[in-house]
Amino acid sequence: MAVIPRSDLERALAQKGFREEGAGRDHRFWWFYHQSQKTHIFTKIPRGSGYRDYSDDLLIKVKQQLRLDTVQQLRDLVSCTMTEQDYIDHLEAKGLI
Amino acid sequence: MKWDLQDWVNYYVVEDRWSWLSNMLAGHPKVYEAGKLTDFLVCSACKGFFVTQEGHSCPGGQLLSFHDAKYDETVRRAFVHEWVGSVIYEPKGRFKEFQHCSAQVISHGFIESFCQKLLHNADSLLNEAIQLFEGGHHARAAFLALLAQEELVRMYWAHIEGVNSDGRFYQFPIKGCAPGFTFQRFYLALRGLRLKSWCYEKPFVEGLDMMDHDAKLAVVKIHTPFLTTSLQTPLVTLDHFSKYELLYGDVQRLPELLRYIDLDCRSGVLSTPDSGISQREAFDHIALTCGILHDWAEHGFWSWSFEYKRFIDHAQKRYQQFLDQYNGIQSEVFPKPRLTPGDKAILAFMESLEDLGDLIERRVVYPAQTPKGRLLTPVTIEIRHGKKYFFASIAKLEIVEEGETSEAAVKNCLDTLFQVLKSYENTPSEQLSKGASAHWKRLQVVAASSHGRHSTK
Numbered sequence: 001m002a003v004i005p006r007s008d009l010e011r012a013l014a015q016k017g018f019r020e021e022g023a024g025r026d027h028r029f030w031w032f033y034h035q036s037q038k039t040h041i042f043t044k045i046p047r048g049s050g051y052r053d054y055s056d057d058l059l060i061k062v063k064q065q066l067r068l069d070t071v072q073q074l075r076d077l078v079s080c081t082m083t084e085q086d087y088i089d090h091l092e093a094k095g096l097i
Numbered sequence: 098m099k100w101d102l103q104d105w106v107n108y109y110v111v112e113d114r115w116s117w118l119s120n121m122l123a124g125h126p127k128v129y130e131a132g133k134l135t136d137f138l139v140c141s142a143c144k145g146f147f148v149t150q151e152g153h154s155c156p157g158g159q160l161l162s163f164h165d166a167k168y169d170e171t172v173r174r175a176f177v178h179e180w181v182g183s184v185i186y187e188p189k190g191r192f193k194e195f196q197h198c199s200a201q202v203i204s205h206g207f208i209e210s211f212c213q214k215l216l217h218n219a220d221s222l223l224n225e226a227i228q229l230f231e232g233g234h235h236a237r238a239a240f241l242a243l244l245a246q247e248e249l250v251r252m253y254w255a256h257i258e259g260v261n262s263d264g265r266f267y268q269f270p271i272k273g274c275a276p277g278f279t280f281q282r283f284y285l286a287l288r289g290l291r292l293k294s295w296c297y298e299k300p301f302v303e304g305l306d307m308m309d310h311d312a313k314l315a316v317v318k319i320h321t322p323f324l325t326t327s328l329q330t331p332l333v334t335l336d337h338f339s340k341y342e343l344l345y346g347d348v349q350r351l352p353e354l355l356r357y358i359d360l361d362c363r364s365g366v367l368s369t370p371d372s373g374i375s376q377r378e379a380f381d382h383i384a385l386t387c388g389i390l391h392d393w394a395e396h397g398f399w400s401w402s403f404e405y406k407r408f409i410d411h412a413q414k415r416y417q418q419f420l421d422q423y424n425g426i427q428s429e430v431f432p433k434p435r436l437t438p439g440d441k442a443i444l445a446f447m448e449s450l451e452d453l454g455d456l457i458e459r460r461v462v463y464p465a466q467t468p469k470g471r472l473l474t475p476v477t478i479e480i481r482h483g484k485k486y487f488f489a490s491i492a493k494l495e496i497v498e499e500g501e502t503s504e505a506a507v508k509n510c511l512d513t514l515f516q517v518l519k520s521y522e523n524t525p526s527e528q529l530s531k532g533a534s535a536h537w538k539r540l541q542v543v544a545a546s547s548h549g550r551h552s553t554k
Contacts, residue, residue: 029517037528038524038529055484057484057485058486058499065497067445069449096442096532
């Protein structure tokens with residue numbers, strides 16, 4: 001499957017209610033905010049050159065962190081097929097927010 | 098080659114087989130009643146079993162103790178002879194026709210396919226039972242759940258025959274049959290007769306009467322963690338014929354359903370039972386069957402296949418859904434897991450970790466000081482090997498991180514733990530969602546950040 005560039009992933013996160021926080025030397029944290037409150041859903045994006053593109057292996061991990069069921073859902077999130085509201089609905093359905 | 102009593106004696110008298118047999122003998126009613134193995138005696142002349150209290154005196158005979166058998170083959174032989182003589186199964190009636198093929202080996206493939214059929218029968222019966230339950234037909238639903246249990250019990254015993262072809266545990270003597278796999282053994286396993294030798298309720302040779310369904314389950318339950326941990330009280334005793342009449346009111350479907358029922362049809366008499374089955378009883382039976390199906394499904398598939406995993410997942414999901422859907426029913430038999438939303442989230446997180454690759458190690462990290470914080474309690478870190486990366490996860494804290502080596506993954510995972518903790522500490526509490534607050538509490542139990550707001554630095 002096609003890789004997802006890190007920049008696309010971060011852009012999508014910013015558009016879907018995630019806020020960047022606590023940027024360190026080698027990574028950035030992205031926290032999901034819902035109704036102006038910080039939730040416990042987050043992902044850590046490394047800044048190293050080895051992480052410019054996200055292959056399946058890493059996408060599975062991000063999918064896990066974002067509480068999505070499939071990698072395809074993550075791809076939909078990045079490609080904007082899944083809107084922020086869709087994502088919220090998904091998390092609500094799972095009782096996570 | 099025909100095996101007879103003496104062959105069986107020669108077989109069991111070998112030392113390592115004796116150690117198994119001595120355990121069996123320890124469960125013999127006479128030994129059981131005597132209380133002590135050392136009180137269990139055999140007469141060297143008449144070869145009879147005795148306990149000290151009986152004061153047996155046989156002309157020329159010597160009472161040899163069970164304890165001596167370990168060191169003395171003569172004594173061992175006397176005990177084995179007596180035991181085999183009392184339990185050897187002598188095929189009768191229609192079993193006789195199979196005697197000529199006593200040495201016939203039943204292939205694993207055959208048993209596997211047979212078990213899978215039983216498993217799928219049980220599965221479809223359970224589906225039907227749940228549908229009936231949802232439609233308010235509780236008695237019929239319970240009946241079908243019981244039939245499904247029958248299938249699973251049979252599957253279990255057939256499976257044991259399959260995996261124990263070389264073992265000694267199930268090599269009970271059958272007249273005319275050599276140890277190992279025989280048609281008779283398999284047939285008996287399918288019929289559940291083997292259970293008689295477990296219970297010692299009746300002598301093994303006493304006819305072909307079937308143990309009833311509940312007696313079977315009572316014995317089998319010791320083999321499944323699900324039942325031993327969950328089942329607190331005995332199952333409701335049910336008679337299939339009676340239930341059938343109650344449920345269906347006629348006997349038209351009887352032949353069709355009899356293929357599921359492990360009964361001696363010759364003596365079955367239909368009669369109207371005193372009472373029906375309540376919703377709670379039906380719920381108990383279905384929930385129990387769902388649980389058994391999930392626990393025992395593995396016996397239906399020898400190979401770790403995709404189909405197997407899918408079936409297990411499906412059984413687990415259905416069990417959980419059923420319990421959740423009827424959460425209001427107060428079960429007396431079956432404790433329902435009460436999961437908080439937080440527990441459910443952790444459970445879902447743990448289950449999805451499998452997608453990250455093969456689990457290669459479980460490492461317990463003990464309380465320790467790290468540059469970013471301090472572990473207050475041990476944490477279990479699971480390390481998985483994906484296609485390119487290693488992944489380390491702390492399931493109960495819902496944290497997963499990757500690394501190019503397993504060590505890097507673990508370090509990254511712990512770093513994240515402390516960073517997340519610090520992030521919570523730096524966020525005003527009113528800005529934390531309910532889920533985040535709960536997550537923070539879980540983290541606080543496990544770790545303390547070095548640079549939190551309470552830090553002196």
